[in-house]
């Protein structure tokens with residue numbers, strides 16, 4: 001039996017889906033998190049199995065955006081390759097029945113077996129909202145089950161209800177409309193509310209008080225700036241001890257492997273002299289120490305900063321503050337040709353542009369959607385954080401501004417802001433080009449404030465760490481090994497005058513590329529690191545670590561941290577130019593693939609890649625030349 005979870009946005013469908021199926025789909029306190037249909041399996045204690053679908057939130061069956069269209073198509077049985085669900089599990093928010101019951105009534109008219117989960121009963125109780133569930137069930141003619149998805153309450157009753165429906169004798173499958181044709185769903189909702197819900201005279205005192213402050217045109221914007229600013233301060237202030245520990249750990253492992261494989265190391269006497277020689281002088285030691293340990297260690301060291309940033313983002317997502325930030329910025333975004341609806345997709349792009357671009361499906365206007373897709377890669381994704389952190393750590397002194405502010409954190413904040421401002425400028429230019437300049441009003445639901453649950457935060461952080469470590473062990477490891485190979489072979493020819501690495505495959509490519517990148521201050525090592533950086537941007541860091549470890553291998557100084565090496569060998573102008581390059585950084589291949597999938601157009605892919613490359617090059621050129629002129633070369 002196929003069960004579809006359906007309801008208005010942000011009522012807890014995904015939380016319930018996770019609870020029923022044991023999945024870990026993203027849950028957050030704003031509308032439009034789920035934009036695709038997700039499927040999971042529910043194994044009921046009765047031994048029955050159900051296929052459970054989590055659908056994007058919708059306000060009605062007359063879809064206005066792409067994600068709502070998915071819900072409509074699945075429910076009406078038009079979704080390609082799929083029959084309509086057998087049972088609708090309609091989720092409504094107990095604190096907002098006025099809005100949610102209307103959609104429930106519309107769904108009931110489909111005439112399908114249906115159960116209503118009245119979710120967020122805890123929040124309703126806290127606010128003194130009293131719902132007569134028996135009367136509601138009687139009036140609706142549909143089973144009603146109270147739930148608190150985040151506390152795992154009500155799941156057992158829901159499953160029992162599904163079992164009951166599954167074993168009930170099949171009714172002839174014809175729509176059983178409850179309301180007369182053309183009935184006013186709003187009027188019916190009002191009637192139900194009057195009969196079944198009693199509201200306290202005054203609700204949401206705290207929310208109102210907070211909103212007076214946080215939505216204030218001046219104080220609100222100041223608070224938003226303060227929140228963002230504090231986050232970047234924390235990323236630097238808190239991460240250092242952990243980063244030092246990881247760096248020391250990497251050096252220890254690298255040193256250990258080096259010693260283990262050396263001629264007079266602990267293996268002497270255990271393996272033959274010959275094996276030891278091949279281990280110590282052959283490529284294996286270099287692959288392990290200069291390739292894998294230096295490369296991966298160079299990236300892993302930034303995990304603490306990524307996690308601190310995400311701890312804040314996850315807490316903000318759960319708090320209910322984000323849609324308010326969208327509301328505050330709507331006017332500014334509209335001036336730049338973006339709608340307030342773009343806020344959440346752009347915000348998701350700070351993790352990675354791919355979910356960000358997918359989240360644009362909830363933007364109704366195709367033109368607004370495209371503008372958002374085009375600028376999403378300008379938001380600083382978490383893969384760029386290691387690059388920024390490396391360069392800031394190496395070139396920006398660890399000093400305090402005005403005695404309290406961390407200068408490195410300030411620069412990081414500036415880089416993120418530069419991405420955001422560039423996005424506004426790019427969309428403003430796109431707006432100037434557009435013939436139709438009409439704007440849409442922003443209609444946004446503001447959810448209740450909620451204190452994030454530490455357990456959910458920890459799970460979310462663990463998931464982020466796991467994604468990062470999987471990338472390290474997957475794509476970053478494979479590209480590092482490939483790069484090591486290209487940097488180690490074919491070796492120096494007879495009578496060579498330069499180090500062997502300059503004659504390697506990758507060395508030659510790097511040297512050839514300097515023809516293009518020398519005007520912006522990039523040396524051949526940077527040029528070579530940019531290529532695997534197209535697959536995953538952190539690889540630029542692991543590649544630099546490998547390139548420099550191999551360069552230093554001759555004098556046995558391998559497994560050294562990357563920071564002092566680049567501090568010694570690059571000019572400040574080069575470092576600044578590379579930082580600016582990564583604000584625009586011609587995007588990664590997976591982002592381009594996502595743009596192709598979401599827009600269906602190669603032209604948009606070419607436009608995105610082209611304009612980002614042009615911006616990156618011009619901005620770096622300007623930065624480098626000005627810095628050199630000022631004496632930083």
Ligand SMILES: Nc1nc2c(ncn2[C@@H]2O[C@H](COP(=O)(O)OP(=O)(O)OP(=O)(O)O)[C@@H](O)[C@H]2O)c(=O)[nH]1
Nearest residue numbers: 010011012013014015028032033034057120148149
């Ligand atoms: N207090 C309380 N919060 C809940 C409950 N169920 C879900 N939430 C919270 O409500 C918010 C929305 O939950 P989601 O599961 O993402 O909602 P959704 O309906 O899937 O949202 P969309 O994907 O936007 O359609 C999250 O912040 C959840 O933690 C509940 O029973 N009680």
